[in-house]
Amino acid sequence: MSSAEPTTDRVARADRLAPAEVAEALALARLAGDADGADPFDEHTLLRLRDPEAPAVHLTAHAADGTLTGYAHVDTSDPAGVGAELAVHPAYRRRGTGRALARGVLAAASGPVRAWAHGDHPSAAALAVDLGFTRARVLWQLRRSLAAALPAPQLPDGVVLRAFRPGADDEAWLALNTRAFAAHPEQGRWTPADLRARLAEPWFDPAGFLLAVEEASGRLLGFHWTKVHERPGSARIGEVYVLGVDPSAHGGGLGRALTTAGLAHLRDARGLDLVMLYVDESNTSAVALYERIGFARWCGHVNYQLG
The missing domain is CATH 3.40.630.30 (Gcn5-related N-acetyltransferase (GNAT))
Incomplete structure (x- = not known):
């Protein structure tokens, strides 16, 4: 502007x-x-x-x-x-x-x-x-080197990780996403069309869409959807695209385990050495989690409102 x-x-x-x-x-x-x-x-x-x-x-x-x-x-x-x-x-x-x-x-x-x-x-x-306009919201972009050591994912007992299955997991994932982001102004309102649009994107990789599943029941408890940005003339960079945990599974370390599992995927399976993510400034618990595992602030994005 x-x-x-x-x-x-x-x-x-x-x-x-x-x-x-x-x-x-x-x-x-x-x-x-x-x-x-x-x-x-x-x-x-x-x-x-x-x-x-x-x-x-x-x-x-x-x-x-x-x-x-x-x-x-x-x-x-x-x-x-x-x-x-x-x-x-x-x-x-x-x-x-x-x-x-x-x-x-x-x-x-x-x-x-x-x-x-x-x-x-x-x-x-x-x-x-x-x-x-008034300054209403700040979204931080955080970055982390993947060359630095990563802690091993420590999943709660009875929880396993598997890849997302397009078509088979859509409905259950959307319901989990709604619960995990009930207070989020954009993410919590995703529709089947929103999900389909992203599954059709050239960057989509089901192997990088990790689901945390309760082994006994098959119930989805959390997820880490990763993304890789590739643009001619620019270095490839991974992204913690969306990370969510069912409110019923909070407090057991699942969010941290999903984070580190996704970072390991980006480093080991995709060969990346840098990763980014976006997080609301007001989400202090998430900011603290990411900073504890080595992320640092890179830049800010500001939402202005009028009326």
Whole structure:
């Protein structure tokens, strides 16, 4: 985002984008992410951007020569308000494009607005303050070297690990995910369609989706879903994508065992030497768990709200 000079770019609004326009927006996002050290769009936005049926408002800014200089995605699927993310081409900043896109977001919103600023950049913070947004939530990205020693997973008695089975485990996993993240504003609301979309992603690997199962009953007690990020020109990095434990199994060390088992998978089976994860600043118990096993803060992502 930028709050400098008035823009000379043309901002347009559309309910759908053509495939070529989607590719152009994704290319812009990669350029912005490379320049800023943090990708401007989260996975939810990227999945919806590539889905022509997902309800959304697309705002695009173009220079006089037709170059895409900025893009904003407005998610209109939540009746409680809209979610928004935007990116500006690194070569076309400080000309008001971010401000013009942000005003377009506000014009498209019919209720409260939630906007992520990935990387917590000062220009985004300045624009948010100028437009009346308040800083509502911080998501930390933590990182850990996998070259450092890993503690051996210590599973509770009667609990075993196995890989996720697409199709067979979907319903039970979704129910567990809902229980584990009942208070989470995004993760706890996953639907079968949300799960299917991710199982269809090129990065999905069932061997890296570890389930903790009560051996006697087969009941799912927890899970560690890992992910590997691979992008040309960038080092491969693993991710603790989602880690959850059934509330009934809290306090027995299952979360720590699942964490270390997933890290060992990323190191030994996938050959990685670095891993990251995202955790809410307010989730102090999870932050403490991760820091105890060697994670450190890398950067922050801030959610701003208006209304």
